[in-house]
């Protein structure tokens with residue numbers, strides 16, 4: 001008895017970590033498992049193992065069209081939101097101008113507003129302007145809510161930048177442009193990259209605002225939602241699993257590259 | 267690309283420089299000349315305007331009024347990147363995203379020099395850190411970063427190198443070592459160094475000329491020996507080493523010799539060493555210049571009688587006595603431990619003597 005309780009207290013952290021991990025990954029594991037399901041139309045009951053879903057992810061009609069739309073919207077809105085947001089972040093972090101504090105506040109508003117309200121009001125606005133819901137209204141909506149997150153992320157990086165470094169650059173014969181190009185920008189770049197990744201995942205993931213403003217254009221989350229009434233095809237599981245694996249590989253590769261660089265420099 | 271300002275050499279001249287931040291005057295009508303090739307120290311307490319002065323010379327701050335020139339060319343309003351001036355910042359400000367090699371090469375590359383390898387490797391070997399050129403600054407110790415900061419600046423061969431308390435973050439032992447190294451580098455490369463510090467010992471051991479700064483003004487400027495032996499203000503007398511300052515009244519001035527009444531004793535000093543403007547002065551003498559006696563005075567010297575020893579501390583090379591005078595002032599006396607010192611104990615009545623030419627007199631308001 002004593003033995004058992006001692007074993008428990010020694011391994012408590014490990015047990016806890018294992019449980020938390022299982023809790024987090026059961027849904028992912030479930031999604032992955034069912035991407036191999038030989039399902040036919042409804043992918044709810046295990047019918048047997050197959051690779052045919054992975055061999056032909058565009059097998060189900062519309063899955064790949066929806067994915068393509070999501071990627072297009074994601075890339076365009078990420079690009080524009082990152083550029084605009086970075087510029088706003090520099091302006092807010094570096095310069096004192098009239099209306100700076102109110103700009104700061106307004107930037108936060110889209111993050112604090114419920115998505116359902118944002119989506120509905122955007123749709124009302126587009127209709128009032130005589131713009132029909134569709135691809136571009138969705139892009140505009142995504143840019144709008146992504147900008148806030150980009151500004152917040154990049155501004156934190158700008159604020160943590162030591163102004164002495166830019167002074168040192170100017171002292172070492174770098175003019176204003178060279179100082180930005182060689183010192184400021186490279187040092188803020190990790191923040192910009194993080195902001196872009198965040199913006200992309202927010203855009204790719206968004207359902208509520210998209211649903212209001214996309215009209216007949218189907219994005220991936222919207223496709224899954226619509227088809228869930230009839231049964232989500234296994235190809236959707238394939239795409240979901242693939243996204244997860246790609247993200248995982250990027251993170252792990254980044255870690256390895258970082259470690260290798262640290263080792264080489266030692 | 268090479269214009270007048272960036273190729274200027276010669277003495278650095280600051281003329282009537284004032285810098286205000288709002289109502290606050292950080293640097294107040296400062297005028298000084300720093301000769302080409304010298305090791306110049308700007309010494310003063312925290313907040314006296316040393317960094318502000320350096321920043322104006324570097325061009326990172328514009329003076330409110332006054333002018334700055336190097337040799338013949340006026341650089342008061344020249345952009346920092348067009349000045350032949352480089353700075354070693356207090357916290358080094360090395361670029362964290364660049365290797366040591368690229369940090370050092372930064373200035374050369376910005377000026378369009380294509381082949382930087384030789385110059386960079388030469389300066390890295392001067393600071394003995396050539397083997398670290400592929401590392402990032404974060405992987406260096408404080409002392410190594412400091413040397414890289416110096417290398418990054420001197421590789422550009424500026425007319426002027428500004429050092430803003432570059433040794434402040436180092437421990438005492440490393441600091442002493444770096445002082446010697448910096449002094450050696452300065453003689454090696456022959457660049458004018460302007461070194462800011464609030465460590466008086468550092469200034470005295472390194473500099474040819476020291477300017478003592480207080481509240482935005484230069485109090486006194488001169489060689490370390492001049493400042494120590496002949497301070498002109500109370501601030502300088504107390505800031506550089508220790509001084510005993512005793513109130514007195516000038517009795518007579520023969521032109522060569524001044525006689526001062528100090529609590530009933532006659533104290534003599536060369537008239538040239540009297541900085542007082544009125545009758546009331548502060549008579550000063552350094553603790554190590556005073557001799558301590560249990561017997562009565564010897565002739566031809568300044569003497570103060572009736573002191574009582576209140577404290578004795580033995581510090582190896584010398585013994586430090588604290589003597590309370592009849593007018594309740596404590597006087598410090600340092601005696602060399604060369605065997606000649608009398609055997610004095612706490613509570614003994616003593617007489618203090620010193621040579622008239624070690625005496626100085628200051629205006630009490632200074």
Ligand SMILES: Nc1ncnc2c1ncn2[C@@H]1O[C@H](COP(=O)(O)OP(=O)(O)OP(=O)(O)O)[C@@H](O)[C@H]1O
Nearest residue numbers: 287290292310311312313314315316317318319464
């Ligand atoms: N940008 C600024 N705005 C307002 N006041 C300033 C500014 N920069 C410096 N000061 C003030 O000017 C005075 C001189 O500052 P400075 O940095 O030159 O001092 P310092 O002699 O270098 O002191 P330390 O030894 O502590 O570094 C200080 O009282 C400081 O508060």
Ligand SMILES: [Mg+2]
Nearest residue numbers: 316317318430
């Ligand atoms: Mg300072």
